[in-house]
Every structure is written in structure tokens, then in C-alpha cells.
Amino acid sequence: MRKADEFTIANTPITSIHLMENAAEAFVKSFSKDEGDENKNIAVFCGKGNNGGDGLAIARILSSSGYQNIKVYVVDFGKKQSDDFAINLQRLAGTKCKKYTINSLIDVKNITADIVIDAILGSGLNKPLTGDFAKLVQFINALKAKIYAVDVPTGFFADGILPKEYNGILAYKTICFQRPKINFFFPESITATENFEVVNIGLNENFIQQQHSDFYVIERSDAVKILQPRKRFSHKGSYGHALIIAGNTNTMGAALLCSMACLHAGAGLTTAYIPETGLVALNTLLPEVMFLPRDEYSRIENPSKYQAIAVGPGLGISEVNEKLLERLFDFEKPLVIDADAINILGENPDLCSRIPKNSILTPHIKEFDRLFGKHDNWWDRVQTARKQAEKLEVVILLKNQYSFVCAPNGKVYINETGNPAMAQGGMGDVLTGIIASFIAQSYSSVDASILACYIHGKAGDTLAKNNIVVTASNVANEISHELKNLICFKK
Ligand SMILES: NC(=O)C1=CN([C@@H]2O[C@H](COP(=O)(O)OP(=O)(O)OC[C@H]3O[C@@H](n4cnc5c(N)ncnc54)[C@H](OP(=O)(O)O)[C@@H]3O)[C@@H](O)[C@H]2O)[C@@H](O)CC1
Numbered sequence: 220m221r222k223a224d225e226f227t228i229a230n231t232p233i234t235s236i237h238l239m240e241n242a243a244e245a246f247v248k249s250f251s252k253d254e255g256d257e258n259k260n261i262a263v264f265c266g267k268g269n270n271g272g273d274g275l276a277i278a279r280i281l282s283s284s285g286y287q288n289i290k291v292y293v294v295d296f297g298k299k300q301s302d303d304f305a306i307n308l309q310r311l312a313g314t315k316c317k318k319y320t321i322n323s324l325i326d327v328k329n330i331t332a333d334i335v336i337d338a339i340l341g342s343g344l345n346k347p348l349t350g351d352f353a354k355l356v357q358f359i360n361a362l363k364a365k366i367y368a369v370d371v372p373t374g375f376f377a378d379g380i381l382p383k384e385y386n387g388i389l390a391y392k393t394i395c396f397q398r399p400k401i402n403f404f405f406p407e408s409i410t411a412t413e414n415f416e417v418v419n420i421g422l423n424e425n426f427i428q429q430q431h432s433d434f435y436v437i438e439r440s441d442a443v444k445i446l447q448p449r450k451r452f453s454h455k456g457s458y459g460h461a462l463i464i465a466g467n468t469n470t471m472g473a474a475l476l477c478s479m480a481c482l483h484a485g486a487g488l489t490t491a492y493i494p495e496t497g498l499v500a501l502n503t504l505l506p507e508v509m510f511l512p513r514d515e516y517s518r519i520e521n522p523s524k525y526q527a528i529a530v531g532p533g534l535g536i537s538e539v540n541e542k543l544l545e546r547l548f549d550f551e552k553p554l555v556i557d558a559d560a561i562n563i564l565g566e567n568p569d570l571c572s573r574i575p576k577n578s579i580l581t582p583h584i585k586e587f588d589r590l591f592g593k594h595d596n597w598w599d600r601v602q603t604a605r606k607q608a609e610k611l612e613v614v615i616l617l618k619n620q621y622s623f624v625c626a627p628n629g630k631v632y633i634n635e636t637g638n639p640a641m642a643q644g645g646m647g648d649v650l651t652g653i654i655a656s657f658i659a660q661s662y663s664s665v666d667a668s669i670l671a672c673y674i675h676g677k678a679g680d681t682l683a684k685n686n687i688v689v690t691a692s693n694v695a696n697e698i699s700h701e702l703k704n705l706i707c708f709k710k
């Protein structure tokens with residue numbers, strides 16, 4: 220992002236001070252949607268770098284937009300000021316904002332505020348907070364004001380391993396510029412900021428796109444690009460046959476949910492390879508899905524007739540299922556590997572080298588750590604996922620509120636759709652069914668994973684507009700509708 224700032228400044232008529240003005244305006248636009256009351260006491264804390272420069276410009280723009288009670292606190296603990304900070308300090312002089320300087324902690328004693336705007340340190344943070352900075356931040360957090368952070372909460376590292384003990388600003392919301400910081404996608408960031416919003420500040424988009432980065436946020440346009448319309452004269456054979464190997468006596472629901480999602484995501488044919496005890500439920504709930512009986516003696520006679528095979532949801536961990544997984548590996552055909560199939564691999568790590576290339580593994584955090592070892596932070600976990608995806612030549616879809624699709628070429632696609640209403644059992648089974656469906660329809664493993672993640676979360680988002688909780692079967696039923704909405708964006 221720094222390079223993009225520099226490029227924009229050097230190659231467009233935009234100067235760095237203009238860019239700062241854009242950033243401040245974008246911040247105020249978002250802030251004033253949330254905080255319409257112009258009489259609240261707002262304290263803007265500004266460091267002396269560019270983050271502080273943003274803070275000064277924000278205070279001025281808020282004041283000229285009608286906010287009445289703005290106090291600006293310049294944090295002067297002996298750091299050098301940036302040029303754009305200095306310009307904005309001059310510009311503040313003509314406004315109604317009251318300005319104070321904090322040279323030491325003695326100066327903060329009587330500060331009170333309803334709202335704090337934190338512009339002390341932003342993306343320039345290069346070491347953990349200590350000394351006066353740490354104490355000041357502690358004081359601000361204790362004000363119990365609603366804190367809005369500018370670009371990054373002070374003390375929060377935008378990328379890299381987050382320190383175990385976070386001692387930075389506890390923001391209600393961070394309004395960040397142009398692109399989200401990678402660390403916002405990790406659960407550890409919830410301490411630093413409850414929410415974040417990305418606002419456009421006019422950085423050169425072409426340049427950002429050309430920059431080398433292994434991390435991409437999945438956008439609707441990506442999903443639209445991947446999704447293919449159903450063609451004239453096509454028939455069920457055109458959309459592939461998916462085999463769902465899932466379910467057990469007590470966990471038949473997993474097989475049903477997975478098959479249901481596979482159906483609604485458009486596979487031409489779906490067969491559930493489940494124990495006989497599931498037959499009645501399958502026929503009752505999903506008459507379109509075919510049945511293949513599974514017991515310890517059964518074999519998949521003709522694997523080549525399936526364009527996609529998913530294995531694992533509710534399968535159970537047993538020697539029989541371990542053998543089943545080994546036989547599947549012998550087919551040397553990409554698989555969608557979820558839940559107990561991953562747990563079986565966790566218990567038999569030697570099997571990993573036999574996973575067919577281009578398979579897709581869909582672990583949640585616990586399954587991931589069982590398979591690849593315990594991790595105590597998400598940054599490392601995602602790095603391991605990347606390494607393993609490259610080494611095993613598979614896609615690893617690490618599931619969470621934000622899921623990470625780690626491709627065999629080292630790229631990571633971050634999915635932003637989905638919400639806490641979806642935090643209920645069976646949701647992952649649905650995702651597996653959707654992926655299997657897309658593989659059956661001939662999408663590549665990476666494309667199928669990206670599209671499935673996006674549409675799964677999008678379905679959850681639509682349903683969460685009117686429901687506090689969204690069940691897995693609701694999501695499965697919504698998929699086809701979401702795909703139809705998406706295809707409408709295709710030119
Ligand atoms: N570029 C642009 O055009 C645009 C940039 N924008 C804005 O700029 C922000 C980045 O600004 P920035 O690079 O000036 O860094 P910033 O976060 O203000 O801090 C700098 C100072 O922090 C210090 N420091 C570091 N760690 C520390 C610690 N632990 N404890 C104490 N001090 C510490 C470090 O000093 P040092 O310790 O290295 O001597 C340095 O002096 C970005 O977040 C966005 O808000 C927008 O306006 C859009 C246009």
C-alpha cells in the first residue's frame with residue numbers, strides 16, 4: 220500500500236497532501252454515517268506522522284461539517300513530525316477545534332470524551348508499544364469512549380505475527396484506507412477492532428492490481444468471472460456426477476446436508492454413498508439423489524463414472540474408513556476431503572503424500588491443527604497452509620469467519636462473505652457439497668473452492684438479513700438462488 224501511495228503521488232496529479240485530504244474525507248464520510256450527533260464530545264488523538272496528519276485533517280473536516288465539540292490532542296513524545304502533518308497542523312488553526320499538546324502523561328488527567336478518534340500511529344508501527352505510548356493508549360482505552368481508529372488501531376501490526384499480549388487501542392471500528400490489512404482477517408484482531416470498513420481514497424487501482432502480492436480478497440467480480448451459465452441443449456450429463464461419501468448411523472444428517480448442497484449447486488447427478496440406515500431419510504428428503512449402499516465390504520465399482528468425489532462429513536473414524544480413504548487415493552483422482560477424512564489423515568500422517576494432486580482439503584481450525592500440528596497464531600497457521608498446499612499440490616481451504624483458500628501455487632484467496640448467524644453444525648458439510656458440485660461441473664479445484672466459499676457465505680448473508688441464526692439446510696436451499704443472482708452480473 221505504501222508503494223501504491225508513492226506511485227499515485229508520482230504518476231498522477233495527486234500529491235501526498237491531496238491523498239491525505241482524500242483519506243480524511245473518506246474517513247469522515249463513513250464516520251458521520253455512524254455518528255450523526257454533532258454535539259457529542261469528540262477527542263482526536265494525533266501522532267506526528269502521517270497517521271496523525273490524517274487525524275488533523277479529519278478534525279478540520281468534521282468541524283467544517285458541523286461537529287461542535289472537537290478537541291485535538293497532539294501526542295508529542297519527541298518524535299519527528301512528517302511534512303503533511305505540519306501542513307495539516309497549520310490548516311487546523313483557522314477552525315473551531317480546540318488544540319492541546321500532550322508532552323507527558325500529566326497532560327491527560329482531565330480528558331473526557333464520548334468518542335475518540337485514534338490517529339496516533341498507523342501503518343508506520345515498527346515495534347510494540349512501550350513507555351509513554353503504551354501508557355497513553357491504556358489511558359484512552361480506560362475512557363470507555365467509543366473509539367474509531369484511523370487506518371489501523373495504534374499498536375496493531377497490519378501484518379505478521381501479532382504479539383500474544385495486545386496492548387494497543389481497543390477500537391469499536393477501524394476505517395482503513397483502500398485495502399484491508401491482512402491481520403484484520405484473523406480472529407486475534409477482534410481485540411484490536413470490533414469492526415473494520417475499507418474506504419476508497421483514490422490510490423492508483425491499476426498499480427495496486429499490478430503489485431505482487433500472494434494475498435487476494437475474493438470479490439463479487441471474481442465469482443462472476445468464474446461462474447459459467449448453463450448452456451442451451453445441455454442435459455444432466457453436461458453437469459457431471461458427484462459421489463458423496465459421508466454419514467454414519469448417528470451422523471446421517473451430514474451426508475444429507477452435503478448431498479442437498481451438491482444438488483442445489485447444480486451437479487447433474489448426485490449419488491450418496493451411505494449406510495443402508497440412511498436410505499429412508501435420503502428418499503424422503505432428497506428424492507433426486509441416488510443411493511449407493513455402504514458397508515465394510517462394499518466397493519466403488521466404477522469410480523470413473525463420477526466427475527467428483529467428496530469424502531468425510533459425518534463419516535466416522537475407523538479402520539474400515541481408513542481403508543476406504545486409501546482405496547480412494549488409489550484412484551488418483553482429485554477428491555474433496557473434509558471432516559473425518561481429514562481426521563483420519565491426522566491419525567495417519569504418512570497417508571498425506573498419497574493424496575491425489577489437486578484435491579481440496581477443507582479443515583476448520585481444529586482439523587487443521589490435528590493434521591499439521593498445533594499453531595498458536597493465525598499468521599503461522601496460514602503460512603503452514605500455504606506451504607502444505609504447495610508441497611502436497613492440493614488446495615487447502617482453511618475455514619473460519621474469513622476462510623483462506625490456499626492454492627498449490629502459493630496464492631491465498633480470502634473470502635469475506637459469511638457471518639456469525641452461520642455458526643452452527645452442518646455448515647461445513649454444505650460447503651463440501653457445493654465444492655463437489657462445482658468440481659463435477661468441471662471447474663478447476665481453485666475456482667471451485669473460491670466460488671463455493673463465496674456463494675456459501677453470500678447465501679448465509681442473504682438469510683441473515685431476516686434471521687438471527689441461519690441453519691445449514693437453509694443455506695443449502697438458498698445456493699441456487701444466489702447463483703442465479705450472480706449470473707445476472709455476467710455480461
Ligand atoms: N503515505 C500517504 O501518502 C498516505 C498515508 N496515510 C496515512 O499514513 C499512515 C502511515 O503514516 P507514517 O508512515 O507516517 O506512519 P505513522 O503510523 O504515522 O507512524 C510513524 C511514526 O511512528 C513511529 N513509531 C513506530 N512504531 C512506534 C512505536 N511502537 N512507538 C512509538 N513510535 C513508533 C515511527 O518513528 P520511529 O520510532 O521509527 O522513529 C514514526 O515516526 C497510514 O496509516 C495512514 O493513516 C493516509 O494519509 C493516506 C495517504
Ligand SMILES: Nc1ncnc2c1ncn2[C@@H]1O[C@H](COP(=O)(O)OP(=O)(O)O)[C@@H](O)[C@H]1O
Pocket residue numbers: 558582583618619620621622636637638639640641642643644645646647648649650676
Ligand atoms: N462466524 C462465521 N462467519 C462466517 N462463516 C462462518 C462463521 N461460522 C461458521 N462459518 C462457516 O461455516 C462453516 C463451518 O464449517 P465446519 O466447522 O466444518 O462445520 P460442520 O463441521 O459443523 O459442518 C465454514 O465454511 C465457515 O466458514
